[in-house]
Amino acid sequence: MTAHERLHTRAWVLHPDIKSDEDRRAAKPALDEAVALAAALPDLEVIGANIVPLPRAQPGLLFGSGKIAELKQTFSENKIELVLVDGPVTPVQQRNLEREWKVKLLDRTGLILEIFSDRAATREGVLQVEMAALSYQRTRLVRAWTHLERQRGGLGFVGGPGETQIEADRRAIDTQLVRLRRQLDKVIKTRGLHRAARAKVPYPIVALVGYTNAGKSTLFNRLTGAEVMAKDMLFATLDPTMRRVQLPDGPEVILSDTVGFVSDLPTELVAAFRATLEEVLGADLIVHVRDISHPETAAQAAEVDSILSSLGVEQDRPQIEVWNKLDRLPEEERTALLARAERGAGVFAISALTGEGLELLLQEIAVQLRGARHEAQLHLKFEDGRKRAWLFDQDVVREETQTEDGFDLTVLWTARQAAQFAAL
Structure with a gap:
């Protein structure tokens, strides 16, 4: 056995394509994503991967007996130590399959947990x-x-x-x-204290969001010169990273790189990682980065939109859509896409890797954020307790002085917050 084999666990990826599941994803892109997930773990070596069509999941073993025997032979011939099943596997199914195949088995949730703990x-x-x-x-x-x-x-x-x-x-x-x-x-x-301190700094916050592996970290690095880990792998970033950026002919902003979204994210992790997306909730502008070269780019974008709305991000929050990875497209497709982006309001086609299209994107960010936060003077009566509490909750109060009949406040807020306050 070579040193290489000793260091890496030999893994095989299976995507069960269950016909009775009406919500199932397209099998080929789902398998590709599962293989990319596995590749995100440094000590795994993916030896093979395949789609397993199933009429329905078998309660005790997930797969039928013929398929189990066939896979057992494949795993034995390839000296497989770990099988990754791209989907949910019950504890009983896991125990039975491990016994049948004499390998360790991880389902999609287990694999994503492994990646999260590694990152x-x-x-x-x-x-x-x-x-x-x-x-x-x-x-x-x-x-x-x-x-x-x-x-x-x-x-x-x-x-x-x-x-x-x-x-x-x-x-x-x-x-x-x-x-x-x-x-x-x-x-x-x-972190709440840090955020409150940041809110008092007159820098608008720009949050980069997108499906995992869309190229957010590469874009973040190019714009900030920061050395955030940017590899072609899923979930490369798990913790929000904040940097100050001076926009050309525009304001200074705080740029935030966030964890990538992924379809069917295990419920345990949606709850666990909600806080890493808090920066998005406080952002003045959301930049949605899409891997436009991916065959499932539209489905990925829909997944991101649905996660944003489940986090409570309002539809009227200013957003820019960025079509990234132009460098991966054939010339003809690239030209057609650039023409489409020019026609679409708030859409920018770029390559974070080569820097193409970034100048126009930065100009648009500057336009969107010009005067994003402005100072205002307010007077509240003592009975306006709810309004005062709302202002403090939004972290927009810079100064407050008590007067005979209430409070004089200096606030630093966005036009959206001013409108929300007016509606209280």
Whole structure:
């Protein structure tokens, strides 16, 4: 065995294409994405990948017996150590398949958790990954052991085999979750203070969002000169990175690079990583970066829009759409796309890699943000407590003086916040 083989786990990726699932994704792009997910883990070597068409999922083994035998031979011939199933696998299915194939098995959630734990860099990111992983383990712990309770004999005086251990494991996980939640609350509070301090700086915030691997980090690096990890792999960025950028003939802005979105993101992780997208909620302008060379670019864009609206980002929030990776397109397609972008309002075709189209994009960002935040003087009466609380909640108050009949306030806000305040 070579040193290379010793260092890397030999993996195989399966995408179950379940015909009875009406919401299923197109199989080929889904398999490609799953392989790219696997490639995001440095110690995995993907030896092979295939789509497995299924009329419906089998409750105990997911696949039919003939397919299981056929795959077993493939895995044995290729010395596979880990099988990645692109989709949900129940604890019972996982245990049965591992026993049949004599390999370790991870489902889509398990794989994404592995990537998140490998990538998370900030204290908050690390804590959130740990919590998501524990929640995931807890559900598997509970369900994976139900078969033991059915096996127990006797008169019921004694718990089923392993039951005490499960209870102890669940208690240990719950204790750990409470401890992590306390630590996370402290970290989030600190970030809230940082955000409040940033709100008092008259720099508008521009948030880069997009499907994972759309090229946000490459664009961020090119605009800021920062060395954020920018590799052609999914989930390269997991923690929001903020940098100040001076726009040509425009204001100074804070640019925020965020975690990439992905379809079917496990529920544990949607909750865990909501806070890394908080910067988007406070942004004055959202720049939606799309990989325009990807065959599923329209579906990816729809996924990003749906996640943004689920986070509570309003439809009227200023947005720019960026069609990235022009350099990957054939000349004819590229020319047609540039013509389409010129016709579409708020759409810019660029290559973050070569820098093509960036000048026009930066000009548009400057136009959108000119006067994005402005100072205003307000007077509130003592009975306007709700309005005052709203202003402080928005982190827009710069100064406040109490007068005989209320408060004089200096606020720094956007036109959108001024309109929201007027509607209170």
